[in-house]
Amino acid sequence: MVVPQTEPQKINFKEKSYYYIDESKNNTVCGGNKIRKISQIMKDESPSGILTYGSKYSSHCLASAYWGALNNVPVRLLVLEADDIDFSTFPNLNVSITLGADIVRIPPSEAYDLIEKEQKSFSSYFWIPGGGHTEEGLKAYRDWFGQVLDEDSSLMDRDWVALPFGTGTTALGILMAIRDQGLSMEVIGVSVSRSKDRCLEAARDLVSDEKLDLLTIDDRFAGKYGERTSRQATLRQTFLEETGILPDPIYNVRVVEYLEEEDRKNGVIINTGGQWNNLL
Missing domain, CATH: 3.40.50.1100 (Rossmann fold)
Structure with missing residues (x-):
């Protein structure tokens, strides 16, 4: 890209x-720093899927969903959120859903254990730390x-x-x-x-x-x-x-x-x- x-x-x-x-x-x-970072991170990768996380306002999640849609790669987004929210009311997540990404709410108080569980369950997916860090x-x-x-x-x-x-x-x-x-x-x-x-x-x-x-x-x-x-x-x-x-x-x-x-x-x-x- x-x-x-x-x-x-x-x-x-x-x-x-x-x-x-x-x-x-x-x-x-999805213009901004996240798409530039994702393009570099994924430049030499051909994954079976992408697993990453972010907030309900996350441009990183959107950039990941966009890259996945362009490359026909499934994307699973873990959204750190304490409350049971309607993802579609947050623009970045709404567009991510439209692009085909799966979104899973992760309560921040359980984030460490649940993210580790997700990484094991989707071990074939390419893992990207939040924000493309x-x-x-x-x-x-x-x-x-x-x-x-x-x-x-x-x-x-x-x-x-x-x-x-x-x-x-x-x-x-x-x-x-x-x-x-x-x-x-x-x-x-x-x-x-x-x-x-x-x-x-x-x-x-x-x-x-x-x-x-x-x-x-x-x-x-x-x-x-x-x-x-x-x-x-x-x-x-x-x-x-x-x-x-x-x-x-x-x-x-x-x-x-x-x-x-x-x-x-x-x-x-x-x-x-x-x-x-x-x-x-």
């Missing part, structure tokens, strides 16, 4: 100028951002890159591309759920401590995954009016709120996708 490059553009928000890269434009069905997923964004920097050298003068931080694979790939270029650009990961300590713990799965010196985790939204506020709704509308871009209400609005609260200039914003959640 070919995932095209997305190009930086200049935007102004709250009288400040930024470079903005909209990864939601890289695919018409793998070396291959990191490589996808290391290669991508390295090419972005090569094609637009003016970005090398920016002081920072900001993006949502879930499992952190995308941010870590960007971090490694920056280190490859010998730059000192800060990578700001705005956590959408986890505490700083948990984010760093996940980062250490893929990157050693000494290479995390340029990574900053902002965890002001820790424990607030999926929460939506009237202030965020206003910020989304303002961002749309000033830039023509609507950030999704689960992931990328967190970065907009961070930038509205912080005096940050001379940076790059990465929109990682999640646009189906605009229908929530």
